[in-house]
Amino acid sequence: MKNSASRSIIALSSTALALPGIALADAPPTQSTISYKLSNYQEDDLARAEAPFGELERYDIDVHQFQLVSPLGRNMSVHVDANYESLSGASPWFTSLGLDGEPNVNLSGPSGISDRRTELSVGSRYYLENGSFAANIGYSEENDYRATYFGLNGEKHYNNDLTTVSAGLSYSSDEIFPTDAALFNRSIDEDKQSTSVFVSVSQIINQVSSFQSAFSFTEQSGFLSDPYKLRDIRPDDKTQLAWSNSYRKFFVAANAALHVNYRYYHDDFGISSHTSDLSWHQNLGRTFQLVPQLRYYSQSAADFFTNVDDFLNPTSEYQSSDYRLSAFGAVSGGFSVIADMGSWKATLTAERYLANDKYSAFDVSQPSTALVKYNRVSLGIDFQF
Amino acid sequence: MNPMPKHFAFKAMGSFCEIQLFDESRIRAKNVVKQLTGEVARLEKKYSRFREDSFLNEMNSSAGNKLGLEIDDETQSLFDHALNCFEHSDGLFDISAGALTEIWDFKKAVVPSQSQIDAARAHVGLNKISCQDCHIHLPRNMQIDFGGIVKEYAADSVARLARSLGIEHGLVNLGGDFSVIGSQPGNKPWAVGISSPVSESGIMAKIDLIDGGLASSGDYERFFMHEGHRYSHILNPMTGWPSNGLRAVSIAANLCSVAGSVATIAMLKDELEAKAWLKDSGLAYVYMDSKEEISSAGLSAEN
Amino acid sequence: MRALRTTLLLLICSLMLISCADVRAWERGYLAREEMAWDPDALESSLNDHIFFSKEASSGGNSAAGGGCGCN
Numbered sequence: 239m240k241n242s243a244s245r246s247i248i249a250l251s252s253t254a255l256a257l258p259g260i261a262l263a264d265a266p267p268t269q270s271t272i273s274y275k276l277s278n279y280q281e282d283d284l285a286r287a288e289a290p291f292g293e294l295e296r297y298d299i300d301v302h303q304f305q306l307v308s309p310l311g312r313n314m315s316v317h318v319d320a321n322y323e324s325l326s327g328a329s330p331w332f333t334s335l336g337l338d339g340e341p342n343v344n345l346s347g348p349s350g351i352s353d354r355r356t357e358l359s360v361g362s363r364y365y366l367e368n369g370s371f372a373a374n375i376g377y378s379e380e381n382d383y384r385a386t387y388f389g390l391n392g393e394k395h396y397n398n399d400l401t402t403v404s405a406g407l408s409y410s411s412d413e414i415f416p417t418d419a420a421l422f423n424r425s426i427d428e429d430k431q432s433t434s435v436f437v438s439v440s441q442i443i444n445q446v447s448s449f450q451s452a453f454s455f456t457e458q459s460g461f462l463s464d465p466y467k468l469r470d471i472r473p474d475d476k477t478q479l480a481w482s483n484s485y486r487k488f489f490v491a492a493n494a495a496l497h498v499n500y501r502y503y504h505d506d507f508g509i510s511s512h513t514s515d516l517s518w519h520q521n522l523g524r525t526f527q528l529v530p531q532l533r534y535y536s537q538s539a540a541d542f543f544t545n546v547d548d549f550l551n552p553t554s555e556y557q558s559s560d561y562r563l564s565a566f567g568a569v570s571g572g573f574s575v576i577a578d579m580g581s582w583k584a585t586l587t588a589e590r591y592l593a594n595d596k597y598s599a600f601d602v603s604q605p606s607t608a609l610v611k612y613n614r615v616s617l618g619i620d621f622q623f
Numbered sequence: 624m625n626p627m628p629k630h631f632a633f634k635a636m637g638s639f640c641e642i643q644l645f646d647e648s649r650i651r652a653k654n655v656v657k658q659l660t661g662e663v664a665r666l667e668k669k670y671s672r673f674r675e676d677s678f679l680n681e682m683n684s685s686a687g688n689k690l691g692l693e694i695d696d697e698t699q700s701l702f703d704h705a706l707n708c709f710e711h712s713d714g715l716f717d718i719s720a721g722a723l724t725e726i727w728d729f730k731k732a733v734v735p736s737q738s739q740i741d742a743a744r745a746h747v748g749l750n751k752i753s754c755q756d757c758h759i760h761l762p763r764n765m766q767i768d769f770g771g772i773v774k775e776y777a778a779d780s781v782a783r784l785a786r787s788l789g790i791e792h793g794l795v796n797l798g799g800d801f802s803v804i805g806s807q808p809g810n811k812p813w814a815v816g817i818s819s820p821v822s823e824s825g826i827m828a829k830i831d832l833i834d835g836g837l838a839s840s841g842d843y844e845r846f847f848m849h850e851g852h853r854y855s856h857i858l859n860p861m862t863g864w865p866s867n868g869l870r871a872v873s874i875a876a877n878l879c880s881v882a883g884s885v886a887t888i889a890m891l892k893d894e895l896e897a898k899a900w901l902k903d904s905g906l907a908y909v910y911m912d913s914k915e916e917i918s919s920a921g922l923s924a925e926n
Numbered sequence: 927m928r929a930l931r932t933t934l935l936l937l938i939c940s941l942m943l944i945s946c947a948d949v950r951a952w953e954r955g956y957l958a959r960e961e962m963a964w965d966p967d968a969l970e971s972s973l974n975d976h977i978f979f980s981k982e983a984s985s986g987g988n989s990a991a992g993g994g995c996g997c998n
């Protein structure tokens with residue numbers, strides 16, 4: 239019935255809609271869903287000019303993601319996530335000044351890094367009349383890293399379910415035991431703790447659009463340096479703030495949805511960043527959906543970043559040539575094709591990412607030469623039963 | 624998918640009920656229907672005026688009790704809806720009119736005296752009942768009857784339950800109160816025939832329902848003639864006398880609960896006022912007036 | 927930090943100015959569509975979060991930090 243009802247009819251409907259048998263409050267899923275996604279991530283090789291000696295090939299990673307979400311009784315849902323990653327390739331070990339006066343990257347030796355990572359997490363959500371709360375716990379393990387974490391979060395609906403406020407906290411306790419530690423004079427066994435809280439507000443604006451704003455605050459302490467870099471000395475605590483905003487709008491005539499996201503980040507290593515992304519979810523008939531997307535990222539350098547390792551610097555001073563702490567920007571574009579066949583759904587995604595010091599919106603006094611470019615392809619399947 | 628829906632008929636709430644749905648497996652459909660009829664039975668057991676063990680009976684027995692009675696969320700929501708309808712109909716829609724129904728005997732066809740009517744009216748008036756935060760205070764001699772909203776609410780509740788159980792195409796019919804679970808496959812509407820109040824087997828109108836609900840109200844089932852005057856069983860709680868408006872009305876709205884409230888209010892209003900109100904409502908409707916003339920709007924599938 | 931504070935205040939003020947319609951439950955069909963969810967593909971988002979966490983310096987925003995990895 240698409241007639242516009244008169245005001246008195248709308249008034250009568252308001253209480254009818256609040257009736258428990260009819261009310262559309264947040265409800266647990268009624269069906270179970272099992273999902274699997276296979277992805278391949280491949281970084282571009284370095285150009286010989288950037289790395290005159292040694293390895294050119296960077297990371298090549300295969301990722302398997304698995305998830306099961308299921309209702310449990312009338313008011314609960316449970317989820318199990320398992321991830322398996324296998325990684326091969328090399329990572330920057332140190333930087334040096336080339337014969338031409340420009341910084342060079344030196345990737346780790348011929349043995350490279352070959353690693354597998356396994357992660358398992360389990361969580362549950364309990365639904366109440368006006369909201370829900372959830373708990374989750376997880377564990378991940380690699381050759382040289384172990385992490386145990388848990389999280390709690392809750393959300394409440396207000397204003398006839400038009401406004402939702404959610405908050406949560408999580409804690410992670412990690413252990414690092416670098417491979418070949420004695421051989422390369424690396425730290426043998428270190429640990430790190432991380433505590434994080436977030437608060438978010440979502441608001442339905444009208445029948446076709448909604449907005450969400452969230453703040454998160456994270457405190458890390460322990461060993462924060464990269465043990466595989468020849469010279470990498472970072473503070474033993476780090477405070478991070480992030481503020482993200484999301485907007486969703488459905489275009490009825492086009493039968494498509496627009497997603498716009500923006501995040502501002504800042505931490506006390508001195509890094510600030512802007513992340514913005516856009517995606518267009520275009521429905522094609524009842525089965526297909528095409529989703530092109532674009533992302534722009536820009537960060538400033540850490541206070542102690544240097545693009546050429548200085549081994550003569552005293553070890554009491556912070557220092558890192560890790561490109562991830564340099565000022566750079568990144569542009570990435572991708573495309574997904576989704577086929578929804580009722581109880582089966584398949585998603586194929588391809589993405590290209592390019593980082594470049596010239597893309598940064600911040601001052602780049604020391605551009606890093608080790609910035610990455612990569613391709614990523616994924617194939618996902620979902621089954622509802 | 625089989626082009627024909629499966630039919631499941633049963634008796635509940637004193638009427639013939641039927642659930643039609645499309646489902647691959649007959650066994651699964653049967654299991655779903657079992658849960659759906661269970662939901663209807665639950666509501667009947669809870670709110671039936673005719674069952675001694677119903678919660679409604681317990682509520683009515685608490686009339687005059689200073690401590691009042693604890694009620695649950697569902698009952699509170701039903702009361703809130705009834706109060707909303709009461710306020711929006713200027714007191715015409717009143718679930719506390721039980722005291723009035725008792726003095727009008729439609730079997731014996733006797734017209735009560737004015738003093739009897741006045742006495743009964745003293746115990747009618749939803750605004751006299753305090754019901755909030757899941758606690759109800761029912762004054763002495765007052766009675767609540769959810770009969771005017773429970774059947775429609777049950778239809779909507781059953782439709783929603785069916786959807787949550789994975790049924791995508793179906794129709795619930797509880798004694799003439801319809802709620803769509805989902806359109807027929809291929810986004811086609813369900814064709815519902817509305818029987819004529821005057822002709823035994825005739826159809827007054829046919830309506831296409833693609834979603835939402837349909838409810839009807841009419842006085843042709845229970846009325847009596849006395850000295851050339853027609854007394855319908857639909858009593859106006861403001862005057863204490865039967866209403867003298869439309870003969871029958873059927874409304875289609877986003878919910879059967881809404882359609883039912885609108886239909887009842889339309890039957891209680893004076894004929895001219897009812898016609899104008901329905902026209903302005905923006906809803907699809909068909910009615911037969913006191914002259915047995917039929918009028919309708921929005922019935923065909925122009926949605 | 928001052929620029930951040932000003933931006934925050936501006937955003938809060940503008941949020942209060944947005945007049946939000948009272949959207950009835952039966953009118954929320956569009957908002958309930960999968961492509962209108964904050965996160966239509968959970969595995970995709972967690973994969974991206976993981977990749978960006980290891981290739982860039984930023985993390986967090988709309989949820990608390992999840993599992994750790996040796997990648998940063």
